[in-house]
Amino acid sequence: MVAHLGLGSNVGDRLAHLRAAVHLLESSDDIRVVSCSSVYETDPVGEVLDQRDFYNAVVVIETELGPHGLLDVCKRIERELGREPGGPRHAPRQIDVDLLIAGDLALADERLVLPHPELANRRFVLAPLAELDPSLVLPDGRTVAMALAAVQGQRVERVERLGKS
Numbered sequence: 001m002v003a004h005l006g007l008g009s010n011v012g013d014r015l016a017h018l019r020a021a022v023h024l025l026e027s028s029d030d031i032r033v034v035s036c037s038s039v040y041e042t043d044p045v046g047e048v049l050d051q052r053d054f055y056n057a058v059v060v061i062e063t064e065l066g067p068h069g070l071l072d073v074c075k076r077i078e079r080e081l082g083r084e085p086g087g088p089r090h091a092p093r094q095i096d097v098d099l100l101i102a103g104d105l106a107l108a109d110e111r112l113v114l115p116h117p118e119l120a121n122r123r124f125v126l127a128p129l130a131e132l133d134p135s136l137v138l139p140d141g142r143t144v145a146m147a148l149a150a151v152q153g154q155r156v157e158r159v160e161r162l163g164k165s
Contacts, residue, residue, distance in 0.1 A: 001103045002034070003070060004132075005059045006116070006125050007162075008096040014055035015039060015159075017081055017095045022059060022163050024077045031073065034060040036163040037128030043155050045122065051092045057162045058100070058128035067102045071112050074099055100125060106139065115139050120147045123154035 005025070009017035018039060026033050037058045044051050063070055074097040079085070081095040100116045107114040119125055120138055126148040129136060134145035142150075 001063055001065075001105075003061050003063060003099065003103065004101040004129065005061060005074065006096070006098040006100050006128075007057045007059060008054050008098075008124070009094055010044065010052045010054040011092050011094045018055055018057055018162055020081055021077055021095050021097055024080060025059060025061060025073075028073055030063055030065050030069070032062045033163075034062055035132055036060075036161075037131045039159040039162050040124060040127055041155075041157045041159050042124035045124070045154070054124065055159065056124040056128065056156075058125065058132060059162075060132055067099065067105060067107055067112055067114055070102065071099055100129075101136075121151060123148065123151045123156045126151060127156045127158075 007018050007021050022033060022036060025031050039055050039057050042054045042056050044054060065073065077097050078095050083094050098116060099112065099114065100119055102114050105114050115138070120140060126144055129144045130148045134143060136144045138144060138147055
């Protein structure tokens, strides 16, 4: 299965946290990193707006893991990089590893909703997705490029490359 993961960090060395997450993904026996977007600096989104700007990126992977197994890997990487489970939603964090899309799978249970429910509303996800695959079709039938063009008012500035292009 091809999956798209969103990475975010706004605590400490943001770029180092993103690169460490990619390294841990690459080190996993069950995951092959296919490509990485550029890193984008973005405004915080959500309830806690008085915090440092985020660095965000998207990573495309291939895996034989199912969605819950992949979610477990994402949560393990967050813990390894210093993120404590729980805490306020949208609060500052060293790393966030979100499962955005898992092939054409649609899923909603107590642990996971796929595709990510806010995917089409967040420029900080859509801009790096569009860099990697602007013709990727979202569940609503729009391409990533179309969804990106429709989302206004969210600052997203390219910083630099993350890794594999």
